[in-house]
Amino acid sequence: MIEAVNRWEPKSVGVETYRRAVELLEADINDELVALEPAKGACFGFNSVAKDVWRKLDRPRTFDELRDELLSEYEVSEDQCTEELRGLLDDMRRANLIERTA
Amino acid sequence: MNPEAEGTSTSRSEAWPLPPHVQLRDFLPEDERRALLDWATRNEGEFRTAKVINDSGHSKSLVDPELRIGLTTRNLGPFGPTLEKRMREALASLEQAIGTTSNATSIELELAAHGDGAHYRPHLDVSYGEGRKIVGAKPDEDRVVSAVYYFYREPKAFSGGALRLYRFNARPITSAVGPNDYVDLEPLQNSLVAFPSWATHEVRRVSCPSNSFADFRFALNCWFCRKL
Numbered sequence: 001m002i003e004a005v006n007r008w009e010p011k012s013v014g015v016e017t018y019r020r021a022v023e024l025l026e027a028d029i030n031d032e033l034v035a036l037e038p039a040k041g042a043c044f045g046f047n048s049v050a051k052d053v054w055r056k057l058d059r060p061r062t063f064d065e066l067r068d069e070l071l072s073e074y075e076v077s078e079d080q081c082t083e084e085l086r087g088l089l090d091d092m093r094r095a096n097l098i099e100r101t102a
Numbered sequence: 103m104n105p106e107a108e109g110t111s112t113s114r115s116e117a118w119p120l121p122p123h124v125q126l127r128d129f130l131p132e133d134e135r136r137a138l139l140d141w142a143t144r145n146e147g148e149f150r151t152a153k154v155i156n157d158s159g160h161s162k163s164l165v166d167p168e169l170r171i172g173l174t175t176r177n178l179g180p181f182g183p184t185l186e187k188r189m190r191e192a193l194a195s196l197e198q199a200i201g202t203t204s205n206a207t208s209i210e211l212e213l214a215a216h217g218d219g220a221h222y223r224p225h226l227d228v229s230y231g232e233g234r235k236i237v238g239a240k241p242d243e244d245r246v247v248s249a250v251y252y253f254y255r256e257p258k259a260f261s262g263g264a265l266r267l268y269r270f271n272a273r274p275i276t277s278a279v280g281p282n283d284y285v286d287l288e289p290l291q292n293s294l295v296a297f298p299s300w301a302t303h304e305v306r307r308v309s310c311p312s313n314s315f316a317d318f319r320f321a322l323n324c325w326f327c328r329k330l
Contacts, residue, residue: 025228025298025299025300027121027201027202027270027298027301028122028201029119029201032119034118034119036228036230036300038228038229038230038234038330039232040230040231041230043270043271
């Protein structure tokens with residue numbers, strides 16, 4: 001049995017799971033997403049990265065899953081990606097758009 | 103990734119964008135447009151004073167001339183199935199044009215007639231806020247995509263009646279707005295306009311000097327709905 005011993009993998013930094021906490025009415029505008037949360041009447045603007053993360057959260061995802069996908073899609077260092085994703089998810093949680101389930 | 107930009111926000115340093123929208127010309131075959139107009143103008147008695155719900159949808163619908171003057175009916179005569187089919191067929195291209203995937207499961211249709219002085223102040227086609235009353239084709243469905251089809255007798259005997267779409271997050275009733283904060287779409291003969299149902303919009307006041315029903319600005323209002 002042959003194993004890929006030299007394969008690089010990002011280190012795990014978060015196994016907590018995130019999921020959407022609300023349903024939004026959405027409109028794509030170029031790379032951005034603008035959305036209304038009907039229950040509160042609040043309008044949200046998502047930049048392109050936030051939009052990608054929101055779309056990925058159409059099903060519950062762990063932090064590591066989200067980060068690894070972003071690392072494969074964006075030219076960004078692992079540390080920067082981890083830090084920015086953490087900040088983004090915190091923003092989304094503060095806005096009650098998502099919740100952490102574990 | 104873009105560390106300079108805020109990820110999600112309810113406030114923006116730059117203006118909120120205008121809602122995506124589209125206006126399709128020559129939407130119905132001419133014989134269908136003429137037949138629909140003929141039926142509508144011969145059935146004035148089917149139309150009733152249009153009602154509104156308040157912004158948050160808390161109260162029952164009501165007549166409020168300050169907010170809305172117009173006539174509507176849900177009776178489409180023999181045209182209901184054909185018009186619904188036309189709208190369903192158009193949905194994919196409308197969605198693509200306005201950047202909204204509706205996942206619509208049902209559709210609402212309504213005829214509207216706007217005579218002299220008719221208007222509809224800025225509003226959304228969805229209710230919002232705590233305790234909102236969901237407005238859609240079915241009790242648990244929200245409107246997702248709104249579409250308006252315009253038709254009228256020629257020569258055109260009215261003016262005004264444009265659809266004004268405001269920037270997202272605009273509050274045109276309570277805050278000042280300038281000409282850069284909206285776009286006006288003229289009610290062009292046989293055209294179909296579509297936009298996200300949650301975009302603030304209004305019907306500008308109509309002038310129809312004859313105020314004869316046959317001279318009114320007619321519209322078919324259409325809402326694509328789904329459960330959120």
